[in-house]
Every structure is written in C-alpha cells, then in structure tokens.
Amino acid sequence: MISVLLFGPVAERAGAATLQFGHRSGLTLQQLRDELAASHPQAFEIVCFTAVNGEQVRDPQLPLKDGDEVAFMAKFSGG
Amino acid sequence: MEGIKDAVRIQHDDFSQDEEIRALKLSSRRMGGIATFLGCARDFSEDREVTQLAFEAYGSMALAEMNRLRDEAITRFGLLDARIVHRIGTIEAGGQIVFIAAGAEHRGPAFDACRWMIDELKQRVPIWKKEVSPQGDSWVTPHP
Numbered sequence: 086m087i088s089v090l091l092f093g094p095v096a097e098r099a100g101a102a103t104l105q106f107g108h109r110s111g112l113t114l115q116q117l118r119d120e121l122a123a124s125h126p127q128a129f130e131i132v133c134f135t136a137v138n139g140e141q142v143r144d145p146q147l148p149l150k151d152g153d154e155v156a157f158m159a160k161f162s163g164g
Numbered sequence: 165m166e167g168i169k170d171a172v173r174i175q176h177d178d179f180s181q182d183e184e185i186r187a188l189k190l191s192s193r194r195m196g197g198i199a200t201f202l203g204c205a206r207d208f209s210e211d212r213e214v215t216q217l218a219f220e221a222y223g224s225m226a227l228a229e230m231n232r233l234r235d236e237a238i239t240r241f242g243l244l245d246a247r248i249v250h251r252i253g254t255i256e257a258g259g260q261i262v263f264i265a266a267g268a269e270h271r272g273p274a275f276d277a278c279r280w281m282i283d284e285l286k287q288r289v290p291i292w293k294k295e296v297s298p299q300g301d302s303w304v305t306p307h308p
Contacts, residue, residue: 156290159292
C-alpha cells in the first residue's frame with residue numbers, strides 16, 4: 086500500500102488529507118500521479134512538488150515501493 | 165532558568181524574540197552582529213480584510229528542510245549560529261509567524277544570511293498559508 090499525503094489547498098480540493106493506493110509491481114511516481122489526477126483533477130491541477138518518504142523527487146519515473154509515503158504538494162506559502 | 169530550545173522549530177505556540185536572541189548569543193561571544201527577521205500576520209491582503217492566518221505544514225519534511233537551510237546558511241555565510249522558528253495553526257492578524265536570526269562576527273554576513281534564509285524558506289519549506297476573512301477563507305497559492 087502507498088500512503089498518499091495531501092496538504093493545505095490540495096487536501097481541501099481533494100476532500101481528504103490522506104489516500105491509500107494499492108501498490109503493484111513496477112508502479113512509478115508518474116503512474117500514481119496520473120491515476121490520482123484522473124480521480125481528483127482539481128486537486129492535482131495545483132500540484133507543483135512531489136516528495137517520497139519526505140524527500141523531494143523530480144524524477145517522475147521513480148519506481149515506488151510498497152509502504153512508500155508520497156506527498157503531492159502545492160507551491161509553498163509559508164513565512 | 166528554562167532550558168535552551170532547539171535552534172530550529174515548528175510550533176503552535178507563540179515565541180519570544182528576546183529568548184531566541186539570548187539563546188543565539190549563548191553560542192558564541194565572538195558574535196559582533198545579529199540580524200533578525202520577524203514575519204507577522206497582516207490584516208489586509210489583495211483588497212480584503214484578513215482576520216486570521218492558518219498555517220499547515222508537512223511537519224517532518226518541513227523541519228528537516230529548515231534544519232538543512234540553517235546548516236547551509238551557517239556554511240555559506242560563515243555564521244557563528246542561526247535560529248529559525250515557524251508557527252503553524254491559527255494566528256490572529258498582527259501575530260508573529262516566523263522568526264529568523266543570523267549571528268556572525270560582522271553585520272554584513274548576518275544581514276545577507278538572514279535575507280537568504282527567509283527567501284529560501286519561502287521557496288523550499290512545505291508550509292501553506294490560508295487567509296481567513298469575512299468574505300471567506302482562501303489558501304494562498306503563489307504563482308510560479
């Protein structure tokens with residue numbers, strides 16, 4: 086299982102702060118994003134950053150492992 | 165005397181600038197200049213009244229990134245010490261949001277590092293701000 090974390094504006098648009106996604110062999114970050122974006126288009130419209138297990142990831146082809154924590158995040162607005 | 169708090173923190177509670185500066189100064193007596201930045205909650209944004217700001221963070225990642233940022237600032241500007249405190253949760257207009265302090269032998273690096281840290285924090289640290297106003301709430305989503 087992949088734990089998907091959403092925060093702030095993305096969580097509000099998705100109507101959830103966490104989602105569980107069944108892991109399958111060969112699943113990449115891009116595939117996860119595409120599938121979630123299809124079911125939550127408004128939320129993913131503002132996603133700018135992605136992190137896997139707390140580290141920002143820029144390679145969409147990154148293979149995901151069972152148990153990974155993936156965050157899809159809007160542009161930051163702290164400070 | 166209360167123990168020294170961590171140099172990098174995310175917390176709901178308000179903070180004391182005096183306490184942070186005191187803690188910074190304790191790290192070295194060679195510190196000739198301390199520059200600080202205090203971010204406050206404005207009561208007005210884009211033509212509308214704002215009564216509160218609400219902050220949410222990806223806590224573990226935000227704290228790790230803030231620690232990385234402090235370490236980088238210390239190395240890059242040759243600081244003697246630095247501190248970063250960011251609040252989350254609801255903050256009333258006029259309240260304190262973020263505090264950054266940079267201590268160096270001389271004022272130049274202290275000023276430069278302080279400016280650099282707040283600019284980098286805004287770009288790199290996963291924290292989001294919602295403005296609460298009588299007209300409704302809205303997340304602040306900066307344009308790229």
